Amino acid sequence: xxxxxxxxxxxxxxxxxxxxxxxxxxxxxxxxxxxxxxxxxxxxxxxxxxxxxxxxxxxxxxxxxxxxxxxxxxxxxxxxxxxxxxxxxxxxxxxxxxxxxxxxxxxxxxxxxxxxxxxxxxxxxxxxxxxxxxxxxxxxxxxxxxxxxxxxxxxxxxxxxxxxxxxxxxxxxxxxxxxxxxxxxxxxxxxxxxxxxxxxxxxxxxxxxxxxxxxxxxxxxxxxxxxxxxxxxxxxxxxxxxxxxxxxxxxxxxxxxxxxxxxxxxxxxxxxxxxxxxxxxxxxxxxxxxxxxxxxxxxxxxxxxxxxxxxxxxxxxxxxxxxxxxxxxxxxxxxxxxxxxxxxxxxxxxxxxxxxxxxxxxxxxxxxxxxxxxxxxxxxxxxxxxxxxxxxxxxxxxxxxxxxxxxxxxxxxxxxxxxxxxxxxxxxxxxxxxxxxxxxxxxxxxxxxxxxxxxxxxxxxxxxxxxxxxxxxxxxxxxxxxxxxxxxxxxxxxxxxxxxxxxxxxxxxxxxxxxxxxxxxxxxxxxxxxxxxxx
Numbered sequence: 051x052x053x054x055x056x057x058x059x060x061x062x063x064x065x066x067x068x069x070x071x072x073x074x075x076x077x078x079x080x081x082x083x084x085x086x087x088x089x090x091x092x093x094x095x096x097x098x099x100x101x102x103x104x105x106x107x108x109x110x111x112x113x114x115x116x117x118x119x120x121x122x123x124x125x126x127x128x129x130x131x132x133x134x135x136x137x138x139x140x141x142x143x144x145x146x147x148x149x150x151x152x153x154x155x156x157x158x159x160x161x162x163x164x165x166x167x168x169x170x171x172x173x174x175x176x177x178x179x180x181x182x183x184x185x186x187x188x189x190x191x192x193x194x195x196x197x198x199x200x201x202x203x204x205x206x207x208x209x210x211x212x213x214x215x216x217x218x219x220x221x222x223x224x225x226x227x228x229x230x231x232x233x234x235x236x237x238x239x240x241x242x243x244x245x246x247x248x249x250x251x252x253x254x255x256x257x258x259x260x261x262x263x264x265x266x267x268x269x270x271x272x273x274x275x276x277x278x279x280x281x282x283x284x285x286x287x288x289x290x291x292x293x294x295x296x297x298x299x300x301x302x303x304x305x306x307x308x309x310x311x312x313x314x315x316x317x318x319x320x321x322x323x324x325x326x327x328x329x330x331x332x333x334x335x336x337x338x339x340x341x342x343x344x345x346x347x348x349x350x351x352x353x354x355x356x357x358x359x360x361x362x363x364x365x366x367x368x369x370x371x372x373x374x375x376x377x378x379x380x381x382x383x384x385x386x387x388x389x390x391x392x393x394x395x396x397x398x399x400x401x402x403x404x405x406x407x408x409x410x411x412x413x414x415x416x417x418x419x420x421x422x423x424x425x426x427x428x429x430x431x432x433x434x435x436x437x438x439x440x441x442x443x444x445x446x447x448x449x450x451x452x453x454x455x456x457x458x459x460x461x462x463x464x465x466x467x468x469x470x471x472x473x474x475x476x477x478x479x480x481x482x483x484x485x486x487x488x489x490x491x492x493x494x495x496x497x498x499x500x501x502x503x504x505x506x507x508x509x510x511x512x513x514x515x516x517x518x519x520x521x522x523x524x525x526x527x528x529x530x531x532x533x534x535x536x537x538x539x540x541x542x543x544x545x546x547x548x549x550x551x552x553x554x555x556x557x558x559x560x561x562x563x564x565x566x567x568x569x570x571x572x573x574x575x576x577x578x579x580x581x582x583x584x585x
Contacts, residue, residue, distance in 0.1 A: 060123035062087040062219055062250040063108065068117035070103055072479075075471070077103040079275045081117070085219075085267075090241055090251045092261040092282075095271035096295050096511040097483025098469050101254055104271070105221050108252075109141040110134040121219070140217030142208040144224040144482065144509050145420045150197035154190050155179060158211045175214075182213050187240045200372025202229060220244070221252045224509045226260055227537065231572045233370070238264050256511050258287040270294055295513045302519050302544030308362035309547050313396070314531030315359045315500045320381050320390035322555075324349035327387035336389060351377045352388065353555040359500070364522065364532040366546030366563070368539065370575050374555035375535050376417065379502055382533070383407060383414060395499060408437060413498035415489055417505045417535070419482070423489045426478035430470060431459040433477050434492055441496055462491035467517060483514035490518055494525060501525070504535045519545065539568035553577055 061084050068081035078100045085091040095101050106112045108119065110128030119126050121137050128134050131141070148157050155172065158179055164171040179192045188206045196204065205225065212220060226234045241251055241264060255261050261268060262282045270278040270293045278293050285293075319336045323343065330339060340354045352374050359365045369375050380386035384404040392400050399407055408414075414437075416422035424433050435444035435455050443454035459473040466487045470480055477485060486506070493501060503522065507515040522545060526532060536542050542549060543563045551559040551574040559574045573579035 059087045061085060061120070062089075062122060063252070064118075064120040064123075065104070065108070066118045066120075068104065068107060068114050068119070070100075070107060070112065070114050076274055078107070078114070081271070081274075081276050083269050083276060083279075085250060085252060087122075087250050088245050088248050089266040090245055090253050090264050092253045092255065092265035092268045093271060094255065094258065094261060094268060094290065094294055097514050098481040099271045099294075099511075100274040101271055102223075102481065105141065105223065105252070105254065108134070109139060109221060135215055135217070138216065138218040139221065140212030140215060140219070141221040142205070142212055142223060142225065144227065145418070146204045146208050148196045148204060148207060150195070152196060153192065154194050154196060154199070154207050154210075155192035157196055157207055158192075158214050162215055178214065179210060182210055186213065186243065187236055188213075200370075202233065202371045218248070219250045219252070221254070223254045224256070225253070226255065226257060227505075227508050229537065231539065231568055234260065256509070256515070258290045258512070261290070262287060291512050294511065302541045307547060308527045308529075310361045310363075310529065312361045313358050314361045314363075314394070315382075315533070316357075316391075316393040317382065318356050318391040318393075320352050320355040320378065320388055320392070321350060322352040322377050322381060322386065322388045324351050327389070330389055339389075350555050352381060355390070355552075355555075355557055357550065357557065359531045359533060361499070361529045361531050362526055363547045364526055364534050364545050366534045366536070366542040366549045367552050368536075368542050368549060368571055368575055369552035371537065373552050373575075375504070375552055377555070378552070379414075379417075379504060379535070382502065383412070405440070409440060411497070411499035413493035413496075413501040415493050415501070415503045415506050417508070419485050419489055424477045424485060427476060429474050429476060430463070430468070430480075430488060431456045431473045433488060434459040434462065434473075436492070438492065438496060458495065462488065462495065466491035466521070467514075483510035486510050487514055487517065490521055494521060498530065500531045500533070502533045502535075505537060506534070507536075507538065507541060539571050543568065543571065551575055 063085040065081055065083045068078050070078040081104055093101055103112065107114050110131045110133045121139065126137060155176055159175045164175045166174065176192050183189045188210050190203050190206050190210065196207065199207070226237060229237060245251060253261070253265060265282050268280050268282055269276055270280070272294060319340065321340050330336060337354060343350060355378060357365065367375055377386065381388040382392055384402060384407050391398060394410055394412065399410065420426060425436060435450060438444065439450065440446055443458040444450045456473050462468065463470060463473060468484050468487045468491065470484065490506065506522065507518050510518065522532060534542065534545060543566060546563045549561045549563045549566065550557045551561065553575065558580065561571065570579065
């Protein structure tokens, strides 16, 4: 689409005076945004600023109390997402809406199944998916089960699902949260191709440098209303952060070293086979057995992984999603059978149940807060005791001590700045950042000796991000050992005392965080750079 055509075209989306009230809170107040066609329009703001509510209104998931929506110049009223899809609006949610036990193809066509002579025409769908994947760089095998995909591939499936339905206006919620720098550039190249073809992208992100890199226009939302519309060329990331939260952009830099000699966690030769766990044959040395599996061409999801984490140390694991990080967590937590040995404070816990490991001092901030960290239909105080029900404040004992659990939840709400009207509020009513702060507060309670922090600031704004970083740094200074897994390379480099790279289930490099750049780290993560010496 030529620039002259774009100039004459009506706005792709116009929001005028959008207001949405919930009991006790005004989520959106007199929102006004104009999105030009064939552009990438970024919307930024704190968690809880009203972005998600606004996008749900635009996608037909909620109805505004006041205001007007126009799409391509025509006033519209959406009762359901189907109404939005019908006028060419598609949304890729931060938390994916996929059925794990379906294939990629089945997820993409679900609700829009192609038919030929009254029968489902999966061959036509498969061809269309491959065509879309090829033209937009979104290559995913249509016949793979979604449960076998990493987070990055799941995101691609969601984008393909939207494009398959003919969307011309795409709402992307935190689309780069799971990507390494090279993949971000690939995505941005794809977005530039989409807008060159006349598609419009509404881009929601907390990564301000990325927003400035890809956006043609930026709207800032604060406390439910639009406070600024800016040209990316006219602002810096720091100025944008000040517009969002009234403070400077935080950095994840650690302070002086607090690493002690005491080993809090030790893992030795952890190994998981892709086709299932087999007991180690009697009298066989584990490293030799792993060599044998490799020589037989067996696929190993976790391949002879060994490391130690000391009290007062943050050990970072960098890696593209799907390279064994999730399996490593599962092996340490005891939720997946594995070969090898896990020791906590010198005690062999390899045969312990997950509950016993938790009771012995392992905290866990999961990579997906909705699937693994919260009961969305439960109250905040019930989520406070989730996974901790056998220990104070809720236990021990057969009955939950509700009064104590609620009181401790109020403490977490205050100390971790969880913005909620009440501890009785359902978790689903909180913004993503406030949900994350509740989980961090829960896992930091009970004096854990070792913490797994998987993507602890994924999808949270700069203010919440800074708060979570401070809590991790303070806990580290107090002697907590932390295993940090993150897709945010600046976060990994800034917080970690020691940094490992995981590639195809193996630890392939040990790097000095003070002497590595995100670009170089991304090279190790993708296998483009090999052979790092230990430092």
